[in-house]
């Protein structure tokens with residue numbers, strides 16, 4: 042495999058070097074028919090050449106393009122993809138003009154560079170035409186649909202692809218626009234005072250998409266490639282695809298098929314006009330598919346469903362007698378300014394009659410079925426639809442009678458319908474059965490409660506118990522928790538998110554009540570986060586029993602962990618000198634913690650980055666089983682976008698913070714891996730990773746430990762207190778090796794948690810870890826304490842593992858519904874209601 046790649050690489054090098062022309066001389070011609078002829082950059086990284094149009098046409102046609110090694114990806118094309126026949130050519134005329142000419146001899150595109158004396162394709166991918174004293178034209182200044190690293194995208198430039206365009210406004214607002222009029226995606230930051238400075242967008246070679254303001258000397262992170270890394274030998278581009286979506290692609294050095302690493306509009310059906318006029322976008326199991334609203338419509342091009350649909354009978358032919366087609370679970374996309382001006386609040390049926398009676402100025406309407414009664418009118422004869430069973434809205438489209446079969450015969454629907462065709466009586470029986478069962482259960486519980494506890498006669502407590510039994514989080518009143526904790530008397534500790542108190546519920550369950558501080562979220566979002574946290578169950582995660590959200594009060598109720606937190610057992614202090622865990626317990630705690638974090642990262646539905654892995658957050662139950670606590674809280678405290686964060690906004694604990702926190706790089710699940718690596722080293726050594734002493738040659742313990750590891754002195758790293766005990770040195774070696782892999786400076790060099798688990802379990806034998814050089818080295822003094830907790834944390838989304846992760850990676854992770862199209866998010870953003 043490796044040999045083959047290398048061979049291909051050599052082959053391309055040979056091919057490229059054989060035709061190298063560092064400067065393109067006036068009078069040169071590149072012809073479309075001789076496909077092996079290219080104009081290459083000095084090192085052959087980029088070439089200017091003719092590429093057959095995809096999909097192939099008959100007779101064949103070609104575009105003149107600048108492409109990366111091996112022809113993929115294309116980063117620029119003459120005339121933005123203008124095609125010529127096989128007689129066509131690209132000519133650098135003696136007059137200085139660069140011209141794309143069709144077989145017939147007619148000019149298809151012209152750079153307008155009369156007077157130029159030289160043209161050069163640089164190694165950056167920039168084609169520069171100059172006249173000896175200055176640059177007259179460059180391909181970087183005239184981008185088509187792609188940006189390469191080191192290419193600056195400034196105000197006034199535009200990426201285009203068919204009718205879609207991407208641009209940057211002078212206040213740093215990035216927008217995706219259809220037909221130069223409908224903005225269906227934008228990302229800006231109104232609090233950046235950019236009026237005095239022109240922003241420049243650039244994709245850095247390591248995969249960060251950044252806006253820089255030269256005068257303000259600030260850089261804002263817009264997005265990042267999910268495989269971002271330093272100097273890692275990957276070539277990335279930002280591309281506006283012809284489906285209206287903006288993506289970051291990565292391909293390996295030397296070419297290869299690029300893969301998607303970031304997508305601007307995560308829900309493809311929200312891209313305006315993706316399915317053309319009167320097309321309705323929906324999803325089959327995996328991909329967006331286009332269909333027509335009903336049989337009243339036909340496809341414009343049966344061979345290309347994205348071209349849209351048209352009425353079989355035009356509205357003009359039935360002017361006084363039109364009717365409306367009703368489409369359930371469908372929205373007609375409407376973005377500002379249209380959405381704002383054509384939106385009002387009336388009922389469902391009024392929305393459709395209103396559109397009907399509005400003879401000229403209504404072609405379609407959407408009514409939200411969420412109780413708000415919002416109705417959005419479409420006054421232009423252009424309808425872009427989105428159908429999904431989860432959309433709580435109904436749309437109406439004007440057609441000539443009679444109404445043809447309806448709902449829409451789109452692929453996704455017909456499949457779904459077949460699946461759900463169950464006789465009505467079965468449904469009735471099931472519903473009745475369920476109801477009876479619930480009543481019986483409730484009655485039973487009620488009787489049980491009354492017999493066992495007199496205090497449980499209270500109705501709310503009864504429901505609470507019912508909820509607890511069902512696994513849903515119980516909602517407590519503030520008063521109930523005040524009573525349970527005897528007025529917040531017994532403080533168990535003060536974590537980063539607030540103080541924790543011991544309490545006893547009315548059913549005698551002992552709990553830990555956490556009083557959250559600095560919550561910036563509204564009630565609804567808080568409940569959503571609580572739902573996520575409490576639906577995350579694993580043996581190695583502390584279980585959330587309930588919550589309280591009342592006025593300013595936000596409290597979480599957890600199961601109580603009898604043995605407290607791991608730090609009590611690892612580090613010698615005056616209070617806890619007596620407790621010591623033997624190696625077997627320690628190793629099991631290391632495994633349990635790794636399993637808990639693996640579950641958070643990879644196995645649960647709404648994946649979570651913990652952001653604060655440290656011994657204090659690893660609790661031990663009565664059997665010394667490790668349970669990770671405080672997961673999901675980073676999201677609660679500051680749900681704001683993390684892209685414009687500053688150093689001061691870093692929560693988390695120094696010593697366990699991955700270097701990317703300090704370097705202001707994106708936080709991913711790999712940041713937790715770093716924290717875990719430090720904890721693992723501490724489990725083995727019983728020493729804080731940042732301890733400095735004479736014994737460690739005045740170096741940080743983790744640095745010193747690596748040096749000892751290099752020398753083969755594994756027993757020197759092991760906790761001295763275990764010296765006389767039975768210790769499995771093979772496990773110790775594996776744990777130390779795994780920990781050094783985890784604390785690598787570059788995120789992509791760290792393994793995933795599931796891989797760490799395999800290393801610990803001995804399933805895979807890890808290679809020897811390189812030195813975990815840390816940028817924090819020297820920044821932390823020997824007496825360093827943990828970072829103060831008044832800083833705030835923020836939320837980060839993890840892309841779910843698996844092949845789909847790359848395309849669905851989202852940088853804004855505020856929503857709990859990472860799985861895709863949730864009702865509230867979709868409808869409100871589609872209709873962009875200002876209210």
Ligand SMILES: *[C@@H]1O[C@H](CO)[C@@H](O)[C@H](O)[C@H]1NC(C)=O
Nearest residue numbers: 059060074075076077078079
């Ligand atoms: C291109 O390849 C053909 C054969 O495949 C060869 O005859 C021709 O000379 C080559 N042209 C150049 C410019 O290398």
Ligand SMILES: *[C@@H]1O[C@H](CO)[C@@H](O)[C@H](O)[C@H]1NC(C)=O
Nearest residue numbers: 123124125126143144145149
């Ligand atoms: C180039 O010529 C071909 C036929 O020779 C024609 O089909 C094509 O449209 C022309 N391209 C342009 C851009 O004029």
Ligand SMILES: *[C@@H]1O[C@H](CO)[C@@H](O)[C@H](O)[C@H]1NC(C)=O
Nearest residue numbers: 156171172173174175176177
């Ligand atoms: C080259 O172009 C620049 C800018 O268009 C112009 O100012 C300059 O006079 C030109 N030089 C020559 C030698 O034509």
Ligand SMILES: *[C@@H]1O[C@H](CO)[C@@H](O)[C@H](O)[C@H]1NC(C)=O
Nearest residue numbers: 167181191192193241253255
């Ligand atoms: C892009 O901008 C940066 C600074 O704003 C500058 O140093 C760099 O030369 C520019 N790159 C190109 C290709 O113009």
Ligand SMILES: *[C@@H]1O[C@H](CO)[C@@H](O)[C@H](O)[C@H]1NC(C)=O
Nearest residue numbers: 219220221222223421422423
């Ligand atoms: C698209 O843009 C053209 C030109 O600006 C305009 O005439 C046309 O009405 C627009 N179409 C729609 C559906 O907005």
Ligand SMILES: *[C@@H]1O[C@H](CO)[C@@H](O)[C@H](O)[C@H]1NC(C)=O
Nearest residue numbers: 214216224227229230231377
């Ligand atoms: C960015 O532009 C869009 C469309 O013009 C607008 O709706 C949005 O409010 C702008 N955002 C900022 C932060 O200015």
Ligand SMILES: *[C@@H]1O[C@H](CO)[C@@H](O)[C@H](O)[C@H]1NC(C)=O
Nearest residue numbers: 230231232233682684685686
């Ligand atoms: C906007 O920028 C300001 C200052 O750089 C920052 O504090 C704020 O968090 C940013 N807001 C968003 C939504 O990115």
Ligand SMILES: *[C@@H]1O[C@H](CO)[C@@H](O)[C@H](O)[C@H]1NC(C)=O
Nearest residue numbers: 231232233234235236237238
């Ligand atoms: C933005 O900057 C301009 C000029 O530097 C200044 O006049 C204006 O008050 C600033 N606006 C805000 C909101 O800071």
Ligand SMILES: *[C@@H]1O[C@H](CO)[C@@H](O)[C@H](O)[C@H]1NC(C)=O
Nearest residue numbers: 324325326327328329330452
């Ligand atoms: C979904 O649609 C895509 C594109 O039309 C198609 O390639 C794929 O096979 C479809 N999948 C299913 C499960 O129907």
Ligand SMILES: *[C@@H]1O[C@H](CO)[C@@H](O)[C@H](O)[C@H]1NC(C)=O
Nearest residue numbers: 340341342343344345346348
């Ligand atoms: C669709 O494709 C078929 C076969 O490829 C062709 O015969 C037909 O003309 C095409 N229809 C349209 C509208 O292009």
Ligand SMILES: *[C@@H]1O[C@H](CO)[C@@H](O)[C@H](O)[C@H]1NC(C)=O
Nearest residue numbers: 359360361362363364442443
């Ligand atoms: C309107 O449509 C109905 C049937 O839907 C038909 O009976 C009636 O004649 C039509 N009226 C006109 C004016 O076309």
